[in-house]
Amino acid sequence: MQLEELSELAAEIQESQQHCDHCVRVCMAAGCQSSGAKVVFDALSEKTAESEHVCVKGVGCMGLCAAGPLVEVTSRGQAPVMYQQVTEADAQEVVDSLGGAPVERLRCPSDMPFFTSQHKIVLENSGVIDPEQIKEYIAADGYRALVHAVTEMTPAEVLREVDVSGLRGRGGGGYPAGLKWSTVSKMPGGDKFVVCNGDEGDPGAFMDRAVLESDPHRVIEGMVLAGYAVGAAHGFIYVRAEYPLAVERLTKAIRDATKQGFLGQNICETRFSFDIEIRLGAGAFVCGEETALMASIEGRRGQPRPRPPYPAQSGLWGYSTLINNVETFANIPPIIRRGGAWFASIGTEKSKGTKVFALAGRIRNTGLIEVPMGITLRDIVFTIGGGVPEGSQFKAVQTGGPSGGCLPEEFLDLPVDYDTLRQAGSIMGSGGMIVMDQTSSMVDVARYFMEFCMDESCGKCVPCRAGTHQMHALLDKIAQGHGSVKDLALLEELCEVVRAMSLCGLGQTAPNPVLSTLQHFRMEYVAKLQEHALPDGGPPASERSATPPAESQETTS
Amino acid sequence: MxxxxxxxxxxxxxxxxxxxxxxxxxxxxxxxxxxxxxxxxxxxxxxxxxxxxxxxxxxxxxxxxxxxxxxxxxxxxxxxxxxxxxTDRLRRYRRMIVELLFAERNHVCAVCVSNGRCELQNLAQECGVDHVRVPYRTAVYHVDASHDWFRLDHNRCVLCTRCVRACDEIEGAHTWDTMGRGINCQVITDLAKPWGESKSCTGCGKCVQMCPTGALVRHGTSVGEMEKDRGFLPYLSRMREAEWE
Missing domain, CATH: 3.10.20.740 (Ubiquitin-like (UB roll))
Structure with missing residues (x-):
C-alpha cells in the first residue's frame, strides 16, 4: 500500500461517516462500563435503530471517570454536547433532544478547565473513535506514519526522528527512547525483538489500560515502526490478565491490522515483515520490571536478573530486545507523522512532549488527563482536577505509585518533569497520582505502600525479600503507636540498605514512600512515637511478639 | 539460567x-x-x-x-x-544483609548439624554480627526427611538456589525449584512433593554438598558433623563446558 492509497481509503471512510447528522458517542472504557455504560449504550442503540440519521458509537475513555457514564452528542453544524452520569432511563430523553435543545439536566460543562487545559497527543483518538473499528483509526490519520515510514523512509531516518523528538521512556525510568532504539539497532545479529510493556500494576494507575482500551491500533503502529527502525521482525505485547477488555480489543486490533496488511508478512508490499503476539501476565507486579517480564515471556518464573547485560545486549532468549512502555509506543506514530521537532517543541528542556496521568483519591475530577510536561502540580490538582472535595483540606499528592513519594503543599508549584520530581524526593513514575486530604495518616500511607511492595517482592534477593518484611513490621508497630525512637532509626537504616542493595527497581524504590513521608511529614511519625510514651500507650504483653531490638539476641554459637 | x-x-x-x-x-x-x-x-x-x-x-x-x-x-x-x-558503607550494608538472613528463618547454630562448618555462620563472624537488631520472625517451617539419605530443613534455608542450579546445570535432573514469592518463597522438589517421592531425583547428593548452611544435610549427622565436599564441582563444570564447546 502506498501513501496515496491510504489517503484515498481514509477519505472514503470519512465520507461514509458523513451520512449521519447526529453522532452519539458512549464512553465504553472500563471506568464508565463499571458504572453502567453498557446498558446506556444498548438503550441508545435500540431507540435509534430505525433512524438513519443517528449513529451510536462505543468509544474509548473520555477522561472524566468521576462523572461516568459519559455520552457525547455531536450534531452537524453544532458544538458537541457532553452528558454525565447518564442512566438507561435517560436514554429516551437524550434521543428526543437530538436536533433540538440539549438536556440541561444531564449536561457536563465541557468548557471547564478539566477539558480545556489538556494537551492530547497520546489520547487524541481516545473518546473519539470506536477502538474496535480499524476504519475509524485509519480515518483519523492512523497508520499514516507506518505507511510513510515503510515506503519512503530508511530505518535510520525513523531513528533520527525519535531521537530529535527527545521522547523519554514513559514507564517511569525516563530513559531516552532514541538512545535505546539506536543501541538495539546497532547490535549485530539477525533476530531482534520488540516488547511492549503493558504490565501496569501501580495502585491507582490506569493510563496504559486506557490507551490499550481506547486506541489499541496506535500501540500496534508504534511497535511496527520500532520494529522497522531497529530491524526486528517479532513483537510481544505483555498485558496483565486483569485487563480483559484491553486484551480483547488488542486481539481484534492485531487481527484487523494483519488483514489490512499493516502487520505480518511484507508490510505494504515491502520486504519488511513484522508480527505481534500477546502474552498475558499472571498478576505479579514484579513482571513490570523488564528482565522479569522477559523471563515471564520465555515461560520461566518472573524474576529479575542483574543488569548488565541490558535487554538491548541480551534480551529475549539471548537476542537483542527493545522494551518500551505502552505510552512510549503510543507517542511514536504522531512523532513520525508530524516530525520529531514538533514533539520537541512541547514540554520542558529535558522532558519533552506530554504525559498521561491518572487522577485518583480525594479529588473532584477523578479520571485520566494528558498534560504537557512542565505544568505545575498545582495546575493538575486544583485547576484540572478541581481540587479536593468540599470540607477537605489538601495534604499531599502521591506520584509514582509504590516507587514514588508524597509531596506536600509547598511542592505544588514545581514543574512536573522527570528530574524535578526526583529532586523533590518523588518520581514521575508511570503516571499515577493519588491526592490525599487531612484524613490520611502519612504513616498509614507509607505502611500501605510497604505492604504492597512486601507482597509483590519476588523473593529472589535478600534485601527486598527480608527487608521489606521488616520495614513493614516496623511501620505497623509505629502506626499502632507502639514504636520507639530506636524503631524509627532502624527503619531509616533499613530504607538505606534496601535502596542501595536490592537487585531490581522494585526493591531499590520500595523505601521511597517511607523516605518521602519521613522527609516531609516527620512530625506525624514523631507524634506516633509519643503515643508510646503515654502511661497507657505501651503494648499489652500479649502483643509483644517481637523482642525489641534494644535487647540484643545472640546469633552465633 | x-x-x-x-x-x-x-x-x-x-x-x-x-x-x-x-x-x-x-x-x-x-x-x-x-x-x-x-x-x-x-x-x-x-x-x-x-x-x-x-x-x-x-x-x-x-x-x-x-x-x-x-x-x-x-x-x-x-x-x-x-x-x-x-568501605565503611559496604561493611555496614553487608552486616545488615546477614542480620536480615538470620532474622528471616530459624538459624539456631547451637543445635545445627552444620555448626562450625556453615557459610552463613562464617559470614556473620566476618561481618561482625554480634547481635541482630531486627526482630526475629520466628515463623514455623517444616522439615522434609522423606528422602532415604538426605534431609531438607527449611528453617536453615537462605534461598541462595545453589541446590536448584547444581541440580539443573550439573546433574541435569532439575528436581529443585522455587515456589511462592516474597517472604513466602521456598525451595521445592518436583511440584512441591515430598523429596522422598520425587521421580526426578537421582539421589546424587550434589545439592547437599552445595548447600552453604544446614538446610540440606545427610541423614544421621549430629550437631557440627555435617561436612560438605565441593571438590567435584570445578571438575564437573569444566567437563560440561568442554562438552558444550
Whole structure:
C-alpha cells in the first residue's frame, strides 16, 4: 500500500461517516462500563435503530471517570454536547433532544478547565473513535506514519526522528527512547525483538489500560515502526490478565491490522515483515520490571536478573530486545507523522512532549488527563482536577505509585518533569497520582505502600525479600503507636540498605514512600512515637511478639 | 539460567581493586579476579562452576566512587575501573544483609548439624554480627526427611538456589525449584512433593554438598558433623563446558 492509497481509503471512510447528522458517542472504557455504560449504550442503540440519521458509537475513555457514564452528542453544524452520569432511563430523553435543545439536566460543562487545559497527543483518538473499528483509526490519520515510514523512509531516518523528538521512556525510568532504539539497532545479529510493556500494576494507575482500551491500533503502529527502525521482525505485547477488555480489543486490533496488511508478512508490499503476539501476565507486579517480564515471556518464573547485560545486549532468549512502555509506543506514530521537532517543541528542556496521568483519591475530577510536561502540580490538582472535595483540606499528592513519594503543599508549584520530581524526593513514575486530604495518616500511607511492595517482592534477593518484611513490621508497630525512637532509626537504616542493595527497581524504590513521608511529614511519625510514651500507650504483653531490638539476641554459637 | 554476556573479543585489561593493580581477561567478572588475587569479597549465592544468580547482594562493591553499587559476581571487568570492596558503607550494608538472613528463618547454630562448618555462620563472624537488631520472625517451617539419605530443613534455608542450579546445570535432573514469592518463597522438589517421592531425583547428593548452611544435610549427622565436599564441582563444570564447546 502506498501513501496515496491510504489517503484515498481514509477519505472514503470519512465520507461514509458523513451520512449521519447526529453522532452519539458512549464512553465504553472500563471506568464508565463499571458504572453502567453498557446498558446506556444498548438503550441508545435500540431507540435509534430505525433512524438513519443517528449513529451510536462505543468509544474509548473520555477522561472524566468521576462523572461516568459519559455520552457525547455531536450534531452537524453544532458544538458537541457532553452528558454525565447518564442512566438507561435517560436514554429516551437524550434521543428526543437530538436536533433540538440539549438536556440541561444531564449536561457536563465541557468548557471547564478539566477539558480545556489538556494537551492530547497520546489520547487524541481516545473518546473519539470506536477502538474496535480499524476504519475509524485509519480515518483519523492512523497508520499514516507506518505507511510513510515503510515506503519512503530508511530505518535510520525513523531513528533520527525519535531521537530529535527527545521522547523519554514513559514507564517511569525516563530513559531516552532514541538512545535505546539506536543501541538495539546497532547490535549485530539477525533476530531482534520488540516488547511492549503493558504490565501496569501501580495502585491507582490506569493510563496504559486506557490507551490499550481506547486506541489499541496506535500501540500496534508504534511497535511496527520500532520494529522497522531497529530491524526486528517479532513483537510481544505483555498485558496483565486483569485487563480483559484491553486484551480483547488488542486481539481484534492485531487481527484487523494483519488483514489490512499493516502487520505480518511484507508490510505494504515491502520486504519488511513484522508480527505481534500477546502474552498475558499472571498478576505479579514484579513482571513490570523488564528482565522479569522477559523471563515471564520465555515461560520461566518472573524474576529479575542483574543488569548488565541490558535487554538491548541480551534480551529475549539471548537476542537483542527493545522494551518500551505502552505510552512510549503510543507517542511514536504522531512523532513520525508530524516530525520529531514538533514533539520537541512541547514540554520542558529535558522532558519533552506530554504525559498521561491518572487522577485518583480525594479529588473532584477523578479520571485520566494528558498534560504537557512542565505544568505545575498545582495546575493538575486544583485547576484540572478541581481540587479536593468540599470540607477537605489538601495534604499531599502521591506520584509514582509504590516507587514514588508524597509531596506536600509547598511542592505544588514545581514543574512536573522527570528530574524535578526526583529532586523533590518523588518520581514521575508511570503516571499515577493519588491526592490525599487531612484524613490520611502519612504513616498509614507509607505502611500501605510497604505492604504492597512486601507482597509483590519476588523473593529472589535478600534485601527486598527480608527487608521489606521488616520495614513493614516496623511501620505497623509505629502506626499502632507502639514504636520507639530506636524503631524509627532502624527503619531509616533499613530504607538505606534496601535502596542501595536490592537487585531490581522494585526493591531499590520500595523505601521511597517511607523516605518521602519521613522527609516531609516527620512530625506525624514523631507524634506516633509519643503515643508510646503515654502511661497507657505501651503494648499489652500479649502483643509483644517481637523482642525489641534494644535487647540484643545472640546469633552465633 | 543466565550467564553474563560474553564480549565477542577477549582482551586483557588492567584495573585496580582496593588500590592494588590487577590484570584480568575481559570476560572475567570482578569477583573471579578478586578471588584469583586473594582479595576477599563476601558472597553467598555465588559458586564457581554454577551460573550467576546475583541474589544475596553481599558481593556488592563500589566503583569509581560512584554511589551506585554493583554486584561483583555479575559485573565484567573493564579497563581502568577502580573497585573498592571494603568501605565503611559496604561493611555496614553487608552486616545488615546477614542480620536480615538470620532474622528471616530459624538459624539456631547451637543445635545445627552444620555448626562450625556453615557459610552463613562464617559470614556473620566476618561481618561482625554480634547481635541482630531486627526482630526475629520466628515463623514455623517444616522439615522434609522423606528422602532415604538426605534431609531438607527449611528453617536453615537462605534461598541462595545453589541446590536448584547444581541440580539443573550439573546433574541435569532439575528436581529443585522455587515456589511462592516474597517472604513466602521456598525451595521445592518436583511440584512441591515430598523429596522422598520425587521421580526426578537421582539421589546424587550434589545439592547437599552445595548447600552453604544446614538446610540440606545427610541423614544421621549430629550437631557440627555435617561436612560438605565441593571438590567435584570445578571438575564437573569444566567437563560440561568442554562438552558444550
Amino acid at each position: 543466565m550467564k553474563p554476556a560474553t564480549p565477542s573479543q577477549v582482551r586483557v585489561v588492567t584495573f585496580k581493586i582496593n588500590d592494588r593493580d590487577v590484570s584480568a581477561r575481559s570476560d572475567e567478572t570482578i569477583l573471579q579476579v578478586a578471588r584469583e588475587n586473594g582479595i576477599r569479597i563476601p558472597s553467598l549465592c555465588y559458586v564457581e562452576g554454577l551460573s550467576v544468580w546475583g541474589a544475596c547482594r553481599l558481593c556488592l562493591i563500589e566503583l569509581n566512587g560512584d554511589s551506585r553499587l554493583l554486584a561483583a559476581c555479575s559485573t565484567r571487568v573493564e579497563e581502568g575501573m577502580e573497585v573498592l570492596t571494603d
